[in-house]
Amino acid sequence: MSADAPTSHRFPENARAALADETLQRSLASAKVGFRVRRSEAAARLPEFEILRDEARDIKNHVLAHLDLYLEAFETRVTERGGHVHWARDAAEARGAVLAICRAAGARTVTKGKSMISEEIGLNAFLEENGIEPVETDLGEYIIQLRHEAPSHIIAPAFHVPKAEVAATFRKHHTALDPARLLEQPRQLLEEARGVLRDRFLAADVGITGANFLIAETGATVIVTNEGNGDLTQTLPRVHIVVASLEKVVPTLEDASTILRVLARSATGQEFTSYTTFSTGPRRGEDLDGPHEFHVVLLDNGRSDLVGTELQDVLRCIRCGACMNHCPVFGVIGGHAYGWVYPGPIGAVLSPSLIGVEEAHHLPSASTFCGRCESVCPMRIPLPALMRHLREREFEKKIPPATQRWGLRIWAFLAKRPRLYRLATAVPLRLLGRLGRRSGRFRSLPMAGGWTSQRDLPAPQGPSFQSLWDRAGGRREKPV
Amino acid sequence: MTRESRDAVLGALRRATGRDSNAAAAAASVGDRLARHARNTIPARGQRDRRGRLDLFVEQAEAVDATVALVSGAADVPGAVADYLRGENLPTRLRMAPDPKLDAYPWDEAPLLDIEHGKGEASDTVAVTGAFAAIAETGTLMLVSGPETPTTLNFLPDAHIVVVRAADMVACYEDGWDRLRATGRMPRTVNFITGPSRSADIEQTLQLGAHGPRWLHIVLVGDGPGEVEGSDG
Incomplete structure (x- = not known):
């Protein structure tokens, strides 16, 4: 049972x-x-x-x-x-x-x-x-x-x-x-x-x-x-x-x-x-x-370990279920997929906190970060922020596969260097925009099958926000 | 085991909250909060005057499938109970709380009612109880356990009839708590009852009468002509 x-x-x-x-x-x-x-x-x-x-x-x-x-x-x-x-x-x-x-x-x-x-x-x-x-x-x-x-x-x-x-x-x-x-x-x-x-x-x-x-x-x-x-x-x-x-x-x-x-x-x-x-x-x-x-x-069962930590807010939960009722992920997979007692966004935070990130590390990633859970939580638990903490813990414990961790490292390297980021993304974006011009979307893409098997990827429309911003004379802070 | 566990849990919490560095101040703050039991925000709807409370109570109780009969005084209570049972085609045999407040009503004037006093039994179909208070905010009845007010009457019968005096109508839950504190005793059980029992566990279809009463009927008793009439009844 x-x-x-x-x-x-x-x-x-x-x-x-x-x-x-x-x-x-x-x-x-x-x-x-x-x-x-x-x-x-x-x-x-x-x-x-x-x-x-x-x-x-x-x-x-x-x-x-x-x-x-x-x-x-x-x-x-x-x-x-x-x-x-x-x-x-x-x-x-x-x-x-x-x-x-x-x-x-x-x-x-x-x-x-x-x-x-x-x-x-x-x-x-x-x-x-x-x-x-x-x-x-x-x-x-x-x-x-x-x-x-x-x-x-x-x-x-x-x-x-x-x-x-x-x-x-x-x-x-x-x-x-x-x-x-x-x-x-x-x-x-x-x-x-x-x-x-x-x-x-x-x-x-x-x-x-x-x-x-x-x-x-x-x-x-x-x-x-x-x-x-x-x-x-x-x-x-x-x-x-x-x-x-x-x-x-x-x-x-x-x-x-x-x-x-x-x-x-x-x-x-x-x-x-x-x-x-x-x-x-x-x-x-x-x-x-x-x-x-x-x-x-x-x-207790692990709760006293959360007091005074960045995860403490989860202990405000009164088990109303509003977060799962409003969650787009729970809404298509239901409760059993979460694999332990507490499903939905609250489970995505509580399960790794109580039974360990090793067992439940997938759950904080099962989120679109749309923020609806936080917006309806009667106790105002910042569920997306807590999931982010747990994702960081997962990363620190080297639980995700090496390819994923390297991917994130490369992305972080680029994201911290705006000029390089723009350069690295400009060519693929232009290519996708041209390829998808007719239908406006992609039904499947190489290396993105996980995404496109469930929905279409919209094709980029025209120039990027950043280039429009520059063209319109928008101000730029110097990157720190 | 429990002693050792207690020390371990409380020890962990004391470390996590940095209790050693603020023990006296924290204990004073907690003691003060418990002693003052200050109110938080009370919604405007929980602050109405006497007339407004009665109207709101009836509106809220009916919205959750309770039925309400308004009677102008104690003399009308037995007749209202008998009328309700006849109207719902319920038996006239009923179990009544051994509550002196209920004994004050002239039950002899409804000779068809077959009244037994005591706690709730498995075979009971109809129970009649009083209420410690009624809370207008959400159409909620506040019942407390005691030798004269057994809790089983609130849950075992199919139909629960609650006789509430208009004088016991309060605006919000907090008013109910203050009344209870004023009695100087904390009963084993305080029941807040808002409508009859219900469940939506099968295909989200709401149905009344899950495990508790299928019918909740409230007889609201005014202190004389004029007090509770004028609303629908």
């Missing part, structure tokens, strides 16, 4: 396969338009949206500069309310902490709310190996769990699965139901999952959720869902375990409220998600429901 080893090092092959997958191409085409329109309409409806983005960014920057202190404050509050905090340096420690809690509770099945951290630590496969059955309850996560697939999008994990395939999956697994039942409409599929999962909710011994925020002021953990599955997961079983990474902490309820105002609008274009739930400790003495035990597993 998702605990499988990353395949980010095979990104070019993954991407080629994705481009050839017609089903995936149809899902991608229909999904991205809806997400983009809804996000832009939601942003337009709230005049303060841009100010809130600034404030959200500032809140997280402040937190990251004081992360140790806010985590200690959070831990103190959780403990005061009768909860337990478990610190985990890496995925193995986090899995171990969850398993120990499940074992102590005598758990046979656990229900799960949607959690990217659970994917990151490969929790489901680990629990299964240890005789505990994990049941994903978010509809999309449930579908891909049955299909033994990884999420292809951080908020729409099964958007790549057409309804006919969902129906086939349900027929294969829900064998107790009438084989002659109708499963054609999304409504019928949803009803079936609701019925099957309701029984699982009621039977579970432990409920595991992620967290969108941890509140230092009160010790609360926060989940945001539309389905209500997270709430059933964390209210019905005897034990509630939250798995969350360090950077989820925010100072106060007010700070969380500010970021919540940009989260749903950026993710789904909703004004607010259906259910936003703040959980603080286990049930109180007289309460009629709620868990008897409350545990928070706090995961």
Whole structure:
């Protein structure tokens, strides 16, 4: 399942396969338009949206500069309310902490709310190996769990699965139901999952959720869902375990409220998600429901190494998915090609940062640097700049092939010498302009097949900008 | 293991943030921020007056597929609940939160309602609860857990009916937090509920009633004639 080893090092092959997958191409085409329109309409409806983005960014920057202190404050509050905090340096420690809690509770099945951290630590496969059955309850996560697939999008994990395939999956697994039942409409599929999962909710011994925020002021953990599955997961079983990474902490309820105002609008274009739930400790003495035990597993897994570095900004991410919804690369290859838990522009930065440039060095190059991701990121993460940092790291570690590195060196040599650059480019440009004069474009070019196999290269039109500039008497700074 | 891990993680963060050189000042700044819990920008729509709040709440709640009934006073609440159940062809057997605020309504005047009190059960079709507050900004209900207000009622039934007093209508989330702080206790659970349960996980087709309630009905109770009428109901 998702605990499988990353395949980010095979990104070019993954991407080629994705481009050839017609089903995936149809899902991608229909999904991205809806997400983009809804996000832009939601942003337009709230005049303060841009100010809130600034404030959200500032809140997280402040937190990251004081992360140790806010985590200690959070831990103190959780403990005061009768909860337990478990610190985990890496995925193995986090899995171990969850398993120990499940074992102590005598758990046979656990229900799960949607959690990217659970994917990151490969929790489901680990629990299964240890005789505990994990049941994903978010509809999309449930579908891909049955299909033994990884999420292809951080908020729409099964958007790549057409309804006919969902129906086939349900027929294969829900064998107790009438084989002659109708499963054609999304409504019928949803009803079936609701019925099957309701029984699982009621039977579970432990409920595991992620967290969108941890509140230092009160010790609360926060989940945001539309389905209500997270709430059933964390209210019905005897034990509630939250798995969350360090950077989820925010100072106060007010700070969380500010970021919540940009989260749903950026993710789904909703004004607010259906259910936003703040959980603080286990049930109180007289309460009629709620868990008897409350545990928070706090995961580092490489994040503390990013604090104070040029990559720190990536830790502001609130996992809304806007960057991938607006990314032209994600838009044609989908999520699985990225080869690890986090796809799209955020994955192109987070994956090499967390699992290493050696494994994931292709991802920061899978970008046109169009900048749309940064322009829609509610936390104003400069994703293209971070990708550029990672490309530099890749270059420094001599990961690209020698021909590519030499090519870049030659280009850099020329680019720093404008006169030479103009001279070296003038002849080929004139030649291309003449060859492509009739059609205005090239369908194929020697040595540029990678480009022209997917689109045409426009032919140069007339003289270059630089020569026009000189002819018009434009001023030139002396090159330094 | 966790002690050692804790020290390692916090140690790494302290080094990365240069904590040794500024420990006292940083601790003071963090302590101050937590104690003051200052507000950030509140959108203009989250700052309306009483009348404006009611209108905005109804508009926002209806936009996310909740239904809203406006009644002028406590005496009309049982009738509004019975009317809703009849209109939606829902059973009259319902589970009600053991909440003294709800007991104040004259349920005897709707004798057809078969009311049981307690937490939510798997077999429940209809639940009736109060709300700690309602937040006009996004048509959001704020419910808190407690012996009189069990959380399971908010998620297990097919239909969730929430009786909200107009006096509990606040403008923005921050107003809700201030009200909660004023009670002096932090409950296990605070639910912000905005419309019924939904999912678009199958082919991006939005459908109501994923795992939580399929229907969310809000009975908004004024303090007397005139307060909440005039809007559509």
